[in-house]
Amino acid sequence: MMHYDFVFSGFGGQGVLFGSQLLAYAAMEAGLHVTWIPSYGPEMRGGTANCTVVISDEEIGAPLVRHPSAVVALNYPSVEKYEPQVAPGGLLLYNASLVLRPPTRVGIHCVPIPASDVAAELGNAKLLNMVMLGALLQITGVLPIGTVEQSLEAHLPARRRDMLEANKLALRRGAELAQEPLVAA
Amino acid sequence: MAKQLMKGNEAIAEAAIRAGVEAYFGYPITPQTELLEYMSKRMPELGRVFLQAESEVAAINMVYGAACAGRRVMTSSSSPGISLMQEGLSYIAASNVPAVIVDVMRGGPGLGNIAPSQSDYFQMVKMAGHGDYKPIVLAPATVQEAVDLTVLAFDLAEQYRTIVTVLLDGMLGQMMEPVELPAMRALPATPPAWAITGAAGRAKNVVVPFRLQADELEALNFDLQRKIADIARREVRFKEYFIDGANADKVHGDRAELIVVAFGAAGRVALSAVKAARQQGIRVGLHRPITLSPFPDERLSQLADEARGFLVVEMNAGQMLEDVKLSVGGQAPVRFHGRMGGQVPMPDDIAQEIEKLDGMTSRPIDHKIEGPVVLRAAVGPARKPETGRN
Incomplete structure (x- = not known):
């Protein structure tokens, strides 16, 4: 049986909703529940937004x-909130560009990804959600990156079409950054 | 048709449109506002009626008016808004006209909060207004079921000339799941023969919410009760998991000895708990009522013949619990786990309750001699000590 539960959390505007919805679309399009x-x-107003x-x-x-088996934390309040909640042996993937005090919990995998910096290098700070999603896909193997890229083509809003290639690049950069094998928790 | 990823509220709206709803009247309230928003865009596009009323009281009376004119009509709201609609709902019931109501329940009482809840079970299932009647109440647990039951709601409303409520909670309203939408149906060609459409050239139709003479009003009540009994005979629906041969799993093929009963969102959370408990070797199954009215009492009574015990899980203080107890009739212990105020029960809490039920019913007890053994767990987030036997 295959079963994953993920939490995405960050400030409003960091792309929590779109990043997590893209994963949901891709799972649906891969024939999964x-x-x-x-x-x-x-709490959505002004604070952190999160989805499961x-x-x-x-x-x-x-x-x-x-x-949750994995948490994608885009800001420090999200790390604070979810570090204690990750399932033992689970994954806490965090945006190291904004999280200056790294999580310390023993027994889970804490993986820093400098997502905001990478997004800025790629030319748009808003790509950080795709960098994080790429890393999540790489580490968990939940879906192939190609499947998510196809869903991106189908569901990127029309007004953002010019960002399609940049989004794909951000996904792949995130995956590359997460390629190093995990040290045992 | 390819699946689409849709939010519960929007999926219900689109399902209603495809089922041929001709008019929608409503007033915004979280957590169902997306339903109204969706209608505000789609209905005018299709040349149908969307109207945001000045209040829920106005909205339900607009629904009543359109229903009397034989139009396929609906409204949607959430708990406090539904309270405001009670008078109109009763008028609709007394007039024997069809209407579909969607109630996306939120935490109560009072203004409460916007979090998911099932605390309006009594309000919707037992009556939904003053007088003496019962609407049909359908309780989806997935977005796909919300779509399918919305279509069914219009069919049943017209077949029985009754109110049909689709009763869900904020969690289902807000969550997205893949759905397969039904094909677009044609709108009704002509209103039904009983509708008020202008009496030129024919005898007058009378559709009113009163009978001033007691004998006439009693006759109307008898008609309503006959209709309710007819519905109870024909329209009971539920879904079961791991309960007997057909849907038990390969590991424990035998009949479930313990039965969890839960509806809607609590039902799907309970499914996770039941699966976890089965991993521990506990022979437990899930009975999820889909029609809360008519209630699957006969099936539960039948299950009670052989079950060691029942656990009812709800997002309230124990409302459906009363119907389960009536159905079980003291044949087996019935425990309860409930969360209130917008809290959603978690699978591991429910799994622990299943283990407790397993522990306390595994002793050889002859219930027939000891009489009904009803154990009721304390309600609340914290672990409370056992309350013992009543």
């Missing part, structure tokens, strides 16, 4: 999880 659920509470994506080859029960 998937749920995507945002936190829609009042569950991907499975079976009918999905709970779309929310207490201990």
Whole structure:
């Protein structure tokens, strides 16, 4: 059985919603079961936004999880919130450009990705969500990057079409950065 | 047709459009506002009626008016808004006209909050307004089911000339899942024969929410009760997991000994817990009512003949629990796990409740001699000590 539960978290505007939705589209287009659920509470205004994506080859029960198998944290408040919640042996992937105090928890994989810096190098700070998603795909192997690229072609909003190639490049850069094998937790 | 990834609220709106809804009246309220927003865009595009009313009271009376005119009509709201609609709902029931209501429940009581809840089970299932009647209540647990049940809601509403409520919660309204949408249906060619459409050249149709003489009003009540009984005989729906041969898994092929009963969002969370408990070797299955009204009481009574115990899980203080207890009729212990105020139960909490139920029912107890053993777990986030037997 294949089952992943991911949390994406960051400031509003960092692309949490689109990055996680893209993964959900790709899972659907790969024929898998998937749920995507945002936190829609009042904390969305001005604070962190987060969503949970569950991907499975079976009918999905709970779309929310207490201990996600991986967390993608785009800012420091997200690391603070989710570091204790990651499932033992799970993954905490964090945006090292903004998270200056690295997570310290033993028993999980904490992987820094300088996503905002890489996005800036690629010419647009908004690409950080794709850098992080590329890294997540590389480490977890949940879906091939090619599948996500196809979904990107299908679902990138019309007004952002000019950013298609840049988005793909950001995905691949994220994957490259995450290629080094994980040290045991 | 290829699957689409859709939010529950938007998927319900699109399903209603494809089922041929001719008019939508509503008033915004979180967590269902996307449904109204979607309608505000799509209905005018299709030349159909969208109207944002000045209040929920106005919206339900617009629904009532359109229904009397034989139009396929709906509204949607969330808990406090549905409270405001109660009078109109009762008028619709008394008038025997079809209407579809979507209630995306939020935390209560009062203004409560916008988080997911199932605390309006009593309000919607038992009556949905004053008087003496019951609407049909459909409770989806997935976005696909929300689509399918919305289409069914229009069919049942017209077949029985009744209110049909699609009852869900903020979690299902807000989450996205892949869905396969139904084909677009043609709009009804002509209104039904009973509708108020102008009486030129024919006898008058009378559609009113009153009978001033007691004998006439009692006769109307008898008609309503006959309709409700007819619906109860024909329209019960539920989904079961791991309960008997057909859908039990390969590891524990036998009939489930413990039954979890949960609907909607709580039902799908319970599915994760049931799977986890089965991994621990506990023979547990899930019964998920899809029609809350009519309630699957006969099936639960049948399961109670052989089950060691039941666990009801809800996002409220124990409302469907009462119907499960009535159905089980004291044949087996019934425990309860509930979260309130917009909290969603988590699979590991439910799995622990299943383990407790397993532990306390594995002793050889003859319930028939001891009488009904009803154990009710304390409600709340913290682990509370066992309350013991009543």
